[in-house]
Amino acid sequence: MSAAAKDLDLSVLPPEYRVAFEALKAKAARAAELEDIVKRLEHLVAELNQVVHGKKSEKLSEDDRQLTFEDLEAAVAEAREQKKVQTPGDDKPKRKRVARRNRGNLPAGLPRIEQVVEPDSLMCPCGCGQMHRIGEDRNERLDIVPAQCRVIVTVRPKYACRTCTDGVTQAPTPAWLIEGGLPTEGAIAHVLVSKYADHAPLYRQSQILARSGIDIHRSTLADWVGVAAFHLGPIVDRLAEHLKTSxxxxxxxxxxxxxxxxxxxxxxxxxxxxxxxxxxxxxxxxxxxxxxxxxxxxxxxxxxxxxxxxxxxxxxxxxxxxxxxxxxxxxxxxxxxxxxxxxxxxxxxxxxxxxxxxxxxxxxxxxxxxxxxxxxxxxxxxxxxxxxxxxxxxxxxxxxxxxxxxxxxxxxxxxxxxxxxxxxxxxxxxxxxxxxxxxxxxxxxxxxxxxxxIALNRKNALFAGHDEGGKAWGRIASLIETAKINAIEPFAYLKATLEAIAAGHPQHRIDELLPWNFQPSS
Incomplete structure (x- = not known):
């Protein structure tokens, strides 16, 4: 729009011209905003290309590059959403947009919670009566529930005979890795995976638990890690023996x-x-x-x-x-x-x-x-x-x-x-x-x-607190990384393995506890 048009005195124009002129100004303003968004998108795409295809001397490390991807891709998505919102609308029918998602990548084993959305009325508009269901459309979206803490209450009823005094019958306490302790084997496995696979130091895990109202000090979590590292030691030793036969x-x-x-x-x-x-x-x-x-x-x-x-x-x-x-x-x-x-x-x-x-x-x-x-x-x-x-x-x-x-x-x-x-x-x-x-x-x-x-964990945890901490670090990382390269989910493996150890898994069958022998339960 020219400068002369912008300075035009609208009061001298007929009403219908003033309305048309205002609409034209609004469209020009939206076009300018869209041009700015396009320029921003072009700049972000250029930066992504530089990260991927730039000179080696200008490239970031693998870890830093992933962080750069995250921020740049988030910025691109933001700009696209802004463009979608600010694009001038029209009354023409538009082709249905294809959803931006990974189709077919939602595992069949994930729980499905169905939400059935019914029309406000099932009565036929022409008065024929109630309509009948002839089909349905189904859409699947990924929902994430933050890590859910729960309490396992173990109840052991006591039984006694009413007619004699031969004593009381009660089931023995189930085997636990930490006898009389607070955590289940699943809780310990979660701490291990968070620390050594997801690179979340124990003090951060303590802060995350605190947000759920659970006050567990970092030192307590460290005790759990130490106990687990001790019991997992023989499996790592056997893993090393197995590798050295190659x-x-x-x-x-x-x-x-x-x-x-x-x-x-x-x-x-x-x-x-x-x-x-x-x-x-x-x-x-x-x-x-x-x-x-x-x-x-x-x-x-x-x-x-x-x-x-x-x-x-x-x-x-x-x-x-x-x-x-x-x-x-x-x-x-x-x-x-x-x-x-x-x-x-x-x-x-x-x-x-x-x-x-x-x-x-x-x-x-x-x-x-x-x-x-x-x-x-x-x-x-x-x-x-x-x-x-x-x-x-x-x-x-x-x-x-x-x-x-x-x-x-x-x-x-x-x-x-x-x-x-x-x-x-x-x-x-x-x-x-x-x-x-x-x-x-x-x-x-x-x-x-x-x-x-290991390098990622080093960046996040800064250092191990002691030489013994370095040994535990290596021991647990051995099982996690071996599970990962055998396409085994580390948490499921560690949880099942710690439960087996607590239940007294025999030493002569220790090969059954090696990561590649793990069989996930259905």
């Missing part, structure tokens, strides 16, 4: 800050992850992971944790693992090391992102060719993988090795690029292991993904 495993380690009471600050402990995942080549053994806690990163910790394991170990380039390959290795035979090509690629990517090095770019292109073969043979048998690698990958790896040596002769060993090339050279033998064994992966990304929840 001939190929992954291993990685991540920091686990622990409070050091003597100094009044935190120290750096470590959780070492030992994992098995043979699903990519159809292995029969179920996947699993065990987290071992150690107060430091010394290589003897890995040696101790791997006692009894003989075979191939897939890992990164940490030098503390070198002792595992020695003839005098304690706890078993010298292991075969398979090093991680993702770490080699990461070293070159760091250089390329910093200064655009063409040498680093060439190395990345050659590694991409090796990964392209892996993409083609994904989910095939070990024999097929091995044949393809020997025919297609081996020449690429050989060419990369020749290129690597040539570049090391040209580049100063003291430069950043020289250091990265030296790193790859030091691990060259381990980087070729995947060419000789079809069961071996090209990288150790699988165990790195299993370690990610």
């Amino acid at each position: 001939t190929k495993l992954f291993m990685d380690e991540t920091t686990a800050p622990v409070l050091d009471p003597g100094r009044g600050r935190t120290k750096t402990g470590y959780l070492w992850a030992l994992a098995r995942d043979d699903r990519s080549w159809g292995g029969d053994d179920p996947p699993g992971v065990v987290f071992f806690y150690a107060p430091d990163r010394r290589g003897e910790n890995a040696e101790k944790f791997l006692t009894g394991f003989n075979g191939t170990l897939q890992l990164d380039g940490y030098q503390g693992y070198n002792r595992l390959t020695r003839p005098d290795r304690k706890g078993g035979d010298p292991i075969v090391v398979a090093h991680c090509w993702a770490h080699a690629r990461r070293k070159l990517k760091e250089i390329f992102d910093r200064d655009g090095s063409e040498i680093a770019a060439e190395g990345l292109r050659q590694i991409a060719g090796i990964y392209a073969v892996e993409k083609d043979i994904r989910d095939t048998s070990p024999g097929q993988r091995l044949s393809a690698r020997q025919a297609r990958s081996a020449p690429l790896v050989e060419a990369f090795g020749i290129w690597l040596q040539a570049q090391r002769l040209r580049i100063s060993a003291k430069s950043r690029l020289g250091e990265k090339l030296a790193y790859i050279h030091r691990h060259w033998d381990g980087l070729q292991t995947f060419l000789t064994d079809g069961r071996v992966e090209i990288d150790s990304n699988k165990v790195e993904n299993l370690v990610r929840p």
Whole structure:
């Protein structure tokens, strides 16, 4: 609308023109508002594209990126709703909008509460009488009821004979994990899952319970966690034994800050992850992971944790693992090391992102060719993988090795690029292991993904309160993460397992309590 039209004196116009002019002004104002909304949506979409497709150096970490997605997607939804509300209406019939929801994703096992909405009157408008039901439309929406606390009252009636004095009969008290304690095994399982799977520290759980009028101090919840960790210990030990019977495993380690009471600050402990995942080549053994806690990163910790394991170990380039390959290795035979090509690629990517090095770019292109073969043979048998690698990958790896040596002769060993090339050279033998064994992966990304929840818990809980807390952390996280990668719901598994332990599950049948053997009740 022009400036002259805006300044027009409406009083000089006939009434019908004034009405039309006011309607035109209103439509122009709504159009301007819609234009602002569209610009906002375009800006938000551009930001989402930057998060997903932006330069690596500008990308956030996986965890931070998820938070960014949440906020940006919420803002997009808000803008869309604003646009829907402010869109000028018309009298033309509109096509029915398709609801924005995940159709078919509501599990059949969820309780259904039917709300039948009847018309105000069932009498026919023409006076024929009462109408008859000929069908119905059904819509399903997801409803969420906040965590509901309840009290289980155990009543044990007493019985006595009216004609004799032979005593009183009463059923014994049911077995509880915490005898005479407040929580059921389900309550304990909920605390464990909230802390170690959903990353809610105990003090926050205490605050959540307080909103429901339940005053349970953090220290009480900590007692429950400690009791559960103790009773679950034998299952984790058996899980570790089971994993170490394999001939190929992954291993990685991540920091686990622990409070050091003597100094009044935190120290750096470590959780070492030992994992098995043979699903990519159809292995029969179920996947699993065990987290071992150690107060430091010394290589003897890995040696101790791997006692009894003989075979191939897939890992990164940490030098503390070198002792595992020695003839005098304690706890078993010298292991075969398979090093991680993702770490080699990461070293070159760091250089390329910093200064655009063409040498680093060439190395990345050659590694991409090796990964392209892996993409083609994904989910095939070990024999097929091995044949393809020997025919297609081996020449690429050989060419990369020749290129690597040539570049090391040209580049100063003291430069950043020289250091990265030296790193790859030091691990060259381990980087070729995947060419000789079809069961071996090209990288150790699988165990790195299993370690990610530990990092999330570290961010939320800040630190463990003691070395013993670090051990409990690793123990319970082992069962939760193993349940998750076997598509087992952690709460249902832990609740059933704690109930079985309380009922005196026999030690010689402990394998029945391993996560992959859990059978959910209908």
